[in-house]
Amino acid sequence: MKAIGATLFILVFCHCLAIAQSPVTLTGEVKVKGEGPAPYANVLLLKKADSVLVMGALTDSIGRFSLQALPAEYLVRINYLGYQDVIIPISVTSTETMQALPAIFLSQQAKKLNEVVVTAQKPFLEQKIDRLVVNISNSATSAGATAFEVLSKVPGVVLVNDHLSLSGKTGVVIMINGKPSPYTDMESVIKDIPSSNIDRVEVMNNPGAKYDASGNAGVINLILKKNYRAGFNGNAVIGGGFSTYNQSNVRSDDRNYHRLTGSLAMNYRQGNWNIFGNVDYMRRSVFEVNNYDRVVDGTLYKQTNYYPYQYSTYNFRVGVDYSLSKRTVIGFLLSGYHRNGEGTGRTYTDLLPLHTMKAVDSFRTDNTTNINRTSVTANLNFNHTFDSTGKVLNIDLDVSDYYYRNEGDIRILTADQSIVHQFQRGKTPLNFWTFKADYEHPFSSRLKLETGLKVSSVNIHNDLLFTRNGEYDPHRSNIFKYEEAIYAAYASLTGEHKKLKWQVGLRVERTGNKGYLADTLALKRDYLQLFPSLFIQQEINPNLFIHFTYSRRLDRPDFQLLSPFAYFIDSLTYAKGNPTLLPQLSHAARLSIKPKDWPTFSVAYSYTDRVIYREAPHQEGNVTYMHAENLGDWQNITTELNYPFKIGRKLDGYSGIQAFYNQYKAPFADSLYNQRKWNWQVYGGFTYKFTKTFSAEINAYYTSGQLNEFTLTGSSSGINLGLAKTIMNGKGKITFSVNDIFYKNQTTSRVKYGDVDMKYFYRDDSRNARLTFSWNFGKYKVNSNRERTTGSTEEQDRF
Numbered sequence: 001m002k003a004i005g006a007t008l009f010i011l012v013f014c015h016c017l018a019i020a021q022s023p024v025t026l027t028g029e030v031k032v033k034g035e036g037p038a039p040y041a042n043v044l045l046l047k048k049a050d051s052v053l054v055m056g057a058l059t060d061s062i063g064r065f066s067l068q069a070l071p072a073e074y075l076v077r078i079n080y081l082g083y084q085d086v087i088i089p090i091s092v093t094s095t096e097t098m099q100a101l102p103a104i105f106l107s108q109q110a111k112k113l114n115e116v117v118v119t120a121q122k123p124f125l126e127q128k129i130d131r132l133v134v135n136i137s138n139s140a141t142s143a144g145a146t147a148f149e150v151l152s153k154v155p156g157v158v159l160v161n162d163h164l165s166l167s168g169k170t171g172v173v174i175m176i177n178g179k180p181s182p183y184t185d186m187e188s189v190i191k192d193i194p195s196s197n198i199d200r201v202e203v204m205n206n207p208g209a210k211y212d213a214s215g216n217a218g219v220i221n222l223i224l225k226k227n228y229r230a231g232f233n234g235n236a237v238i239g240g241g242f243s244t245y246n247q248s249n250v251r252s253d254d255r256n257y258h259r260l261t262g263s264l265a266m267n268y269r270q271g272n273w274n275i276f277g278n279v280d281y282m283r284r285s286v287f288e289v290n291n292y293d294r295v296v297d298g299t300l301y302k303q304t305n306y307y308p309y310q311y312s313t314y315n316f317r318v319g320v321d322y323s324l325s326k327r328t329v330i331g332f333l334l335s336g337y338h339r340n341g342e343g344t345g346r347t348y349t350d351l352l353p354l355h356t357m358k359a360v361d362s363f364r365t366d367n368t369t370n371i372n373r374t375s376v377t378a379n380l381n382f383n384h385t386f387d388s389t390g391k392v393l394n395i396d397l398d399v400s401d402y403y404y405r406n407e408g409d410i411r412i413l414t415a416d417q418s419i420v421h422q423f424q425r426g427k428t429p430l431n432f433w434t435f436k437a438d439y440e441h442p443f444s445s446r447l448k449l450e451t452g453l454k455v456s457s458v459n460i461h462n463d464l465l466f467t468r469n470g471e472y473d474p475h476r477s478n479i480f481k482y483e484e485a486i487y488a489a490y491a492s493l494t495g496e497h498k499k500l501k502w503q504v505g506l507r508v509e510r511t512g513n514k515g516y517l518a519d520t521l522a523l524k525r526d527y528l529q530l531f532p533s534l535f536i537q538q539e540i541n542p543n544l545f546i547h548f549t550y551s552r553r554l555d556r557p558d559f560q561l562l563s564p565f566a567y568f569i570d571s572l573t574y575a576k577g578n579p580t581l582l583p584q585l586s587h588a589a590r591l592s593i594k595p596k597d598w599p600t601f602s603v604a605y606s607y608t609d610r611v612i613y614r615e616a617p618h619q620e621g622n623v624t625y626m627h628a629e630n631l632g633d634w635q636n637i638t639t640e641l642n643y644p645f646k647i648g649r650k651l652d653g654y655s656g657i658q659a660f661y662n663q664y665k666a667p668f669a670d671s672l673y674n675q676r677k678w679n680w681q682v683y684g685g686f687t688y689k690f691t692k693t694f695s696a697e698i699n700a701y702y703t704s705g706q707l708n709e710f711t712l713t714g715s716s717s718g719i720n721l722g723l724a725k726t727i728m729n730g731k732g733k734i735t736f737s738v739n740d741i742f743y744k745n746q747t748t749s750r751v752k753y754g755d756v757d758m759k760y761f762y763r764d765d766s767r768n769a770r771l772t773f774s775w776n777f778g779k780y781k782v783n784s785n786r787e788r789t790t791g792s793t794e795e796q797d798r799f
Helices: 002-017 147-151 186-190
Strands: 024-032 042-047 053-058 064-069 072-079 086-092 098-100 104-106 125-127 132-135 157-160 163-166 173-176 198-204 219-224 231-244 256-270 273-296 299-323 328-353 361-385 392-413 419-444 447-468 478-497 500-517 520-541 544-555 566-570 573-576 584-595 600-609 612-620 623-630 633-647 651-668 671-689 694-703 706-708 711-713 716-727 732-739 747-753 756-764 768-778
Touching: 024 042, 024 072, 024 086, 042 064, 053 064, 064 072, 072 104, 086 104, 147 186, 147 198, 173 186, 256 768, 299 361, 361 566, 392 566, 419 566, 612 756, 651 706, 671 706
Parallel strands: 024 098, 024 104, 173 219, 573 623
Antiparallel strands: 024 064, 042 053, 042 072, 072 086, 125 132, 132 198, 157 163, 198 219, 231 256, 231 768, 256 273, 273 299, 273 756, 299 328, 328 361, 361 392, 392 419, 419 447, 447 478, 478 500, 500 520, 520 544, 544 584, 566 573, 584 600, 600 633, 612 623, 633 651, 651 671, 671 694, 694 716, 706 711, 711 747, 716 732, 732 768, 747 756
């Protein structure tokens, strides 16, 4: 393996040295007179003799473009909606490798056009060479949903026991606008965030050196919507949802559940100033059903748990960008989130000896929970473009405060009507800051260097109080403090030679952390790790490309897993953290074949050592608990076929199939755990446009049983339907959707190992109907606006 890796690196650098210098790189800028850059304008390079198209490009977000041409006479033509076309003649000579063109200025068309609302939209699924892009902003089945519900529709993403997995692997890193938050439970956070401000989802299985090393399972990046319009404009969304169920099988008379969502986004751009912001709100009543069947010493403990709850969430984001000059922008961004929810879960437990299967005892457990989350993040950012060749510096400073409070009031009512009362309260304030700087330096149109550094620091204080029948329990109450600092630097070199494109990168991360349990040092670590990455794309012919990626990854244990406290789900079930957990290390490689206009096929392999088992099962009397532990190794093989398609002007969609293999091998409970399983899933969807203003969307998935650590899950499926109608001359849209129509998005699981024999069933409010109305208002002329991605800038397409 080392020899193969060394050979690949040598070949890449040899290609770098052999880069041909004959083509000349043309660079330039397109601007609107009196207003600034013209983002995403069409730039066409034509032969002067016959106006035959040589190549085309789009300007970037600040109006820059780059073209390649052999020495000759050409015309450069610029088209931009609402402005007169500009054509300039140029002469390319062989005396230079780079040629900077003078700035090109656009003027408005002499005849003022009526306001134009652009209704063209991207396909739902786009298969890029280094990532899968899911465009959900115009998806009818995503309107009015939460971010978590949106991710459940992403190809390859499966819900396993209320946790996201990607290609059969858990531990997915979730980012918002390229910004991770490894110290908070992002899966819980995105369950409370409405989808109205999400533009697209990027799925990256093997991120490059520019990204943090965390995430063996891959990275899911939620990209928020961005407004490029000049003047004052915005968007307002209001929606509602409803669902109904028969809950008699969990001994409840509840039937109806609802949701209400609303959001408002506004943007004002004039001169050097750009002020923007958005706020959204959601109120929802929902439920979860968690049923357990466990066998302990010849007795079946049959538990039926129904947990209805309601919550409200508020999110806001407000910022300002100011152009100090034509090439320098400074910005400030303030964002926040608050969630308040409460509910009472009721568990009925029956004890049935296996030889008679008749109940000999029963009791009821009521668990009233109150969960609050609040976070505020301030970001100061700086962007400077040095010249028209693409040298760019981005600097970000983030400071965040996060507070989490969880109360659980547990009352156990026995058959003789006696009551056992337990109470637990967890408080977790969290403070962290991040400094990040990224620099891009093109040496030519075929060779570019990206480098940067990042420093982050976090302090977490977890205070857990536990009482039993009103008396303080010192064995289950404690205070855990955690400190962590990470220093990282990276460099990556991207280049091409003839039909070969490549990127090599190296990231260095040093991590130091300490944990204090009741002011006693419980853990202390300081380690340095190197994370190489490699990306290669070979063009076989204009219709066939082969792509290979490799990266070394690291997964640090979540703070929730390091906290050594027991969190009770009910009187017989709890989860417990482990402060001695070590990071797990992985090697991941992927080979993809991408024919033009045909399905993309890929096969991937990853090997992980010192695997963090989030839920290693233990039996302690009649109580089952899950304990986080480092155990053995894990191998994953994934094969994937994705096919975006378009038929005529009315129908476009996607389809795909995945098969993945998981093997876990670990010494545990005085024996060797060695299990393996193949799993497969199929997914697809399409949108049909009946007219220019009315369309229908349907998407569906099916996944077979899956092995995840000690848990074997059963199959699940779902079908979603949506209708969308554009009104008000394209400014308004009404969307109606029904999700999980046949209510098959449910999970059955089995854990059987050592003393633990448990079956688990889970379902929630996945079948629901939603009605949403959105309205765009204000000026609709597109103008330049910077994409704001805070502490980790959005990675551009590599090739």
